[in-house]
Amino acid sequence: MPIDSPIRHSLQLNALRAFEASARLGGFARAAQELKLTPGAIAALVKNLEREYGAALFERYAKGVRLTPLGETLQAQFTEAFDAVEEAARTLRRLAAPRRVHIVTSPALAQLWLGPRLPRLTELLAPIEISVTAVDEPPNLKRSPFDLCLFYTQTLERGQRRLADEQLIPVCAPALAGQITTAADLVGVRCIADVVWNDWEVWTRAALPERKFVAGGPGFSLYSIAVQQALLGAGVLIGRRSLVQRYLDSGELVAPIDCSVPLGMNIAAWRLPVARGNRVVAAVEDALAQLA
Structure with a gap:
């Protein structure tokens, strides 16, 4: 039986x-x-x-x-x-796709910092394949399916690599710039912001220390939409220079007030534990530092 x-x-x-x-x-x-x-x-x-x-x-x-x-x-x-x-x-x-690197970053950095650099990054790293996922917060290190993190940080921890120190500066479309010659002129214009970030508060605290000023205007949960509204002339955006620099270079946005203020944060990259000994991921991190 x-x-x-x-x-x-x-x-x-x-x-x-x-x-x-x-x-x-x-x-x-x-x-x-x-x-x-x-x-x-x-x-x-x-x-x-x-x-x-x-x-x-x-x-x-x-x-x-x-x-x-x-x-x-x-x-x-x-x-x-x-x-x-x-x-x-x-x-x-990793073993199934040894030449593929998965970067996880925030929506703003994905769209406005990493996205414009991807063609050049791909060119430098071929035949390495790069994929990008956008999330609001850095992932759980032990549960992450990603290889490389790219986020804003206040202080660099061990293993994190600074790519850029962030600066704040008001920016707007050229047609709107004629109305603004000093920081005090911002009281009379619409001030665009990301609703999660307190960038206007940080900038005005440094740029207008003796004057109480609360930026009035629309807020958006996606910084890319805030940038789009500034490009359309809807108001003055408190810009993170790393994210708006290409629009300043092209002239689509201008900085009517020459007053940059340190945000107190930087853009940093770091490898997740499983990728720390991976030379392919290290090459991507090095290329990001080069393009930064």
């Missing part, structure tokens, strides 16, 4: 990943953001996991969740397991 080998228990990998992310990040909402799901979907996956094993992993409260003693016991083990899976997947990607 043949004896079948035991069937390995089918794991609910999505549910286990939802539990691990929620435990590590401290809640369903943050886990949903990382896993690109809704908080409701994360909650349902965790609930299904608890139902299958017959034990609660989280205590639910009106303002969030907290791990049960069982959940706390399991968290480190599951985090270590998923870190190992992610590392294996990165190794697979």
Whole structure:
């Protein structure tokens, strides 16, 4: 009589990943953001996991969740397991496409700093292939599928390479520049900004230290749209020089007030842990520094 080998228990990998992310990040909402799901979907996956094993992993409260003693016991083990899976997947990607480098950066840097340099970067590095992903924040180092980070930083940490020190300067279309001769003239014009950044505040604090000035005008969640509005003559943009320099060079934008102020941040590049010994990724980082 043949004896079948035991069937390995089918794991609910999505549910286990939802539990691990929620435990590590401290809640369903943050886990949903990382896993690109809704908080409701994360909650349902965790609930299904608890139902299958017959034990609660989280205590639910009106303002969030907290791990049960069982959940706390399991968290480190599951985090270590998923870190190992992610590392294996990165190794697979690297070995399957050894001449491909994946850069992760912010939307503004992707569109206005890296994008214009990509043709030259590709020319310098051929046959290396470069792909770019834009996200709001630097990724989790252990869970990232990327090779090279490119973001604004306030202070350089070990392994980070400064590419440019950022400066702030008001810019506008040439037709609007005639209305502005001093910083005080900005009171009477529309001031365009990125709603997430406090660049106008930083600039006016340095340029108009003795005058209370609050920039009035539209704000945009994408800096590229703010730049587009400035190009269309909709107002004066507080420009990050690294992002608007090509428009200043072409004359599409001008700086009516010759007053640059340090932002206190720089553009930096750094390799993710899995790529630190990779010569192909190092070549891309060197090329970025050259083009900066």
